[in-house]
Amino acid sequence: MRTEWATRTLAAPLLVGVALIAACGIIMAPSAGAAVPSNARASAFGAGWDCVWGYRQVGDHCEAVRAPAEGHVESSGRGWECNRGFSRKEQNCVKIYVPPNAHLDSWRNGGWQCNRGFREVGNACAPIVLPANAYLGDSTYGREWECERGFRVAGDRCVSVQVPVNGYLTGGGDDWKCERGFVKQGKTCVAIAIPANGYLESDGNRWQCERGFRRADSTCVPLVVPPNAYIDYSGGEWRCVDGFRKRGQVCLPE
Numbered sequence: 001m002r003t004e005w006a007t008r009t010l011a012a013p014l015l016v017g018v019a020l021i022a023a024c025g026i027i028m029a030p031s032a033g034a035a036v037p038s039n040a041r042a043s044a045f046g047a048g049w050d051c052v053w054g055y056r057q058v059g060d061h062c063e064a065v066r067a068p069a070e071g072h073v074e075s076s077g078r079g080w081e082c083n084r085g086f087s088r089k090e091q092n093c094v095k096i097y098v099p100p101n102a103h104l105d106s107w108r109n110g111g112w113q114c115n116r117g118f119r120e121v122g123n124a125c126a127p128i129v130l131p132a133n134a135y136l137g138d139s140t141y142g143r144e145w146e147c148e149r150g151f152r153v154a155g156d157r158c159v160s161v162q163v164p165v166n167g168y169l170t171g172g173g174d175d176w177k178c179e180r181g182f183v184k185q186g187k188t189c190v191a192i193a194i195p196a197n198g199y200l201e202s203d204g205n206r207w208q209c210e211r212g213f214r215r216a217d218s219t220c221v222p223l224v225v226p227p228n229a230y231i232d233y234s235g236g237e238w239r240c241v242d243g244f245r246k247r248g249q250v251c252l253p254e
Helices: 002-035
Strands: 038-040 050-053 056-057 063-064 070-073 080-081 086-089 091-095 103-105 112-114 118-121 123-126 132-134 145-147 151-154 156-160 167-169 176-178 181-187 186-193 198-200 205-211 213-216 219-222 229-231 238-240 245-249 251-254
Touching: 050 056, 080 086, 112 118, 145 151, 176 181, 205 213, 238 245
Parallel strands: none
Antiparallel strands: 038 050, 056 063, 070 080, 086 091, 103 112, 118 123, 132 145, 151 156, 167 176, 181 186, 198 205, 213 219, 229 238, 245 251
């Protein structure tokens, strides 16, 4: 009897607790259900809710996204956008007018761009007129054409590059330089006069004296090295050895 009485005594509070939890559940369930409206789901980031794809939140409920004719629900599912070839105007999609010799381009104002070889003039595309010895360029901005190799731009024309004797076209093809051993003078290439005991520098545009000689105007004169001196790294000057100091054109002991 004591065991049965003890069991009932312990069970009574538990039953009361269960009853209270159940009662709370009955009270909370409708509240939780009311918190998530139709066409919505509990938020994946904690409290609250989100409308399902194709619906957007309006106040405390979800409304269907309604796209106009020639429109569709965008990828986020929260709004709409116009089909290709149409542009948004208020709550409608209107057809983009594409003139002859043009194509759709959603990145440009108006939604279209002229084809290669044409330029935009108002709401139309006019052909680009190339001068003689020119070709269409790749630049979207600025001049629409470039001169062929051997020609250069002069206003709205391409004029021939006149390469003199002992000259050659540069890499760009619109100018010239003199060959190695020649220098530019006006519109000609003149040979570089290299004196005795001189040589042409690696760039081919000037000369230097050989080691042991120094430059004197347009000639190379021998370098006079006094006792206790040596020709330095430049090849055109001398220095005193250690223990001696330069005094004029001689080396004296320190």
